Amino acid sequence: MEKQYQDYAIMGLKALKRAARRAVMDAQKKNQKIPIWKDGRIEYINPExxxxxxxxxxxxxxxxxxxxxxxxxxxxxxx
Missing domain, CATH: 1.20.5 (Single alpha-helices involved in coiled-coils or other helix-helix interfaces)
Structure with a gap:
């Protein structure tokens, strides 16, 4: 049973990575900044x-x- 939960956790992590990669690609295409949480506040980065x-x-x-x-x-x- 524990392995099943571990598999779901890995699948969820992969889905989050795909979503983040897609968000960066979209921001690059639209020339937009990406908001990130850093040191207790929101900062914007330029996707290079x-x-x-x-x-x-x-x-x-x-x-x-x-x-x-x-x-x-x-x-x-x-x-």
Whole structure:
């Protein structure tokens, strides 16, 4: 019975993390500040775009396109 409650607690924590991640993404898109509770008062933070993540995403997309080109060279130019 205890394991079942532990599983629900983990699922709840994952749901909270997903919701927080989604809130940050929405704030980034709308260029809004995020309110947080810090030292007994509300502070607003600016969500910053993680440039390392973007760079890695671009590199992985470039590698994917290169692999597709190497696997099927004529595929890119056919229309």
């Amino acid at each position: 775009i993680d440039t390392e993540r973007i760079r890695l995403d671009c590199e992985s997309e470039a590698n994917h396109n290169l692999n597709r080109l190497l696997d099927k060279p004529g595929l890119l130019y056919r229309k």
